[in-house]
Structures are given as structure tokens and as C-alpha cells.
Amino acid sequence: MKFAIQVNEGPYTHQASDSAYHFTKAVLAAGHEVFRVFFYHDGVNNATRLTTPPQDDRNIVNRWSKLAQGSELDLVVCVAAAQRRGIVDDGEAKRNGKDATNLAPGFRISGLGQLIEAGIQADRLVVFGD
Amino acid sequence: MLNIVNKSPLDRTALQACIDAATGGSILLIEDGVYAATRGNAFEAKLKAVQGSYKLFALGPDLDARGFGDRVMDGVTVVDYAGFVELVAEHKNCQSWL
Numbered sequence: 001m002k003f004a005i006q007v008n009e010g011p012y013t014h015q016a017s018d019s020a021y022h023f024t025k026a027v028l029a030a031g032h033e034v035f036r037v038f039f040y041h042d043g044v045n046n047a048t049r050l051t052t053p054p055q056d057d058r059n060i061v062n063r064w065s066k067l068a069q070g071s072e073l074d075l076v077v078c079v080a081a082a083q084r085r086g087i088v089d090d091g092e093a094k095r096n097g098k099d100a101t102n103l104a105p106g107f108r109i110s111g112l113g114q115l116i117e118a119g120i121q122a123d124r125l126v127v128f129g130d
Numbered sequence: 131m132l133n134i135v136n137k138s139p140l141d142r143t144a145l146q147a148c149i150d151a152a153t154g155g156s157i158l159l160i161e162d163g164v165y166a167a168t169r170g171n172a173f174e175a176k177l178k179a180v181q182g183s184y185k186l187f188a189l190g191p192d193l194d195a196r197g198f199g200d201r202v203m204d205g206v207t208v209v210d211y212a213g214f215v216e217l218v219a220e221h222k223n224c225q226s227w228l
Contacts, residue, residue: 015161124219
């Protein structure tokens with residue numbers, strides 16, 4: 001079965017990002033396909049590679065990146081939500097005249113159409129948020 | 131329909147809204163939503179009252195994280211993340227009451 005997952009909450013806020021991560025891992029462990037994880041609203045903050053949590057705390061951003069690497073996950077960040085919150089890749093930096101980028105490995109910035117497509121293509125869309 | 135509730139009914143109205151608006155199926159309590167599934171909580175009677183209309187589930191890791199793993203009320207089935215995935219797969223659709 002194809003799953004899509006939407007994350008509306010940033011890391012280290014309440015629990016949505018953790019729940020979404022553990023759910024995504026369980027989906028993969030059960031042998032299902034994860035069509036896409038879409039980060040929307042404050043959820044785009046899960047995609048900044050500049051976070052430095054304390055060493056004894058989980059690194060939520062790296063955890064997503066690693067999962068993407070190992071399972072070829074499609075982690076998509078909403079472009080409009082990312083622009084508002086300063087989540088920038090090379091293309092966006094050039095387009096908007098920014099002097100730095102911070103998108104973590106394994107993530108890509110794209111539009112809301114990707115969420116709609118995930119809703120259509122996947123058998124189930126599960127939303128995590130505040 | 132699988133209704134997913136992640137807020138305590140003692141804090142927010144998500145679970146009450148779910149019970150009022152949804153028309154049966156299952157309710158899965160996750161995150162702070164698991165407080166609703168604990169014995170003796172102020173919302174217990176309201177949840178018991180709808181047990182005939184909904185199958186009730188609570189996420190075990192979130193109960194354990196809050197120290198309530200051994201205080202689950204009768205009629206609530208505790209599931210792990212694998213069970214969470216199964217519930218989503220079993221139901222034709224799911225709604226997160228955020």
C-alpha cells in the first residue's frame with residue numbers, strides 16, 4: 001500500500017515531527033511504500049541543516065535526512081512556507097538574492113501541487129501536526 | 131474512518147469535536163490524546179459513553195512516555211507504531227483532528 005505523510009509542525013515543538021518520523025519508519029518496516037513526506041506550515045523547519053540540538057538529544061533533522069538516504073524517501077518542503085521561514089536551497093537563494101542556503105540533505109523544495117499529487121497517488125494520507 | 135486525536139480532551143476540544151461530528155468507526159489516541167484513555171481521567175465517562183459507536187485505540191509508546199502504560203481504561207486497545215500503520219491501512223480513510 002502507498003502512504004503519504006504530511007508534517008505541519010516544526011521540530012522540538014510538541015510531538016508531531018517525532019510521531020511522523022516513527023510512523024514513517026513503521027510504514028517502511030511493514031513493507032509498505034512511502035510515496036512522499038510533505039512538510040507544510042511550520043513543518044518546513046524540519047528541513048534546516050543548521051540545527052544543533054544538545055548531544056544527548058535526538059537530532060530530528062538528521063534523522064529525516066538519514067531515513068531519506070536509506071530508504072530513498074521523497075521529502076518535499078512547501079516553497080511558500082519555506083520562503084516565509086527562511087528555508088533556502090541553491091535555486092531559491094539565487095532567485096531571491098539570499099547569501100546562504102540551509103536545506104538539509106535528502107529534502108527538496110517544491111510546490112503545493114506535490115501535496116495534491118501525493119493525496120491522489122497514495123492510498124492513504126496521514127497528517128501530523130499541532 | 132480512522133479518527134486520529136493528538137490532544138488531551140482536558141486541554142483542547144479536538145476529541146469532543148471528533149465525537150460530536152464523526153459518525154462511528156475508530157478513534158486512535160496519540161501524543162497527549164492518550165490522557166483520554168487513562169483510568170479516572172475527567173473525560174473517561176464521555177469516552178465510555180461512545181464505546182458502542184467507536185472502536186477505541188491508544189498508542190502504547192505515548193502512554194508509556196507519560197507514565198500511564200498501566201492505567202489504561204477498559205475497552206481501549208493499546209497498539210504500537212506497527213499497529214498504528216495497520217489501523218491506517220485497514221480503514222478506508224483517516225482524519226487527524228488537529
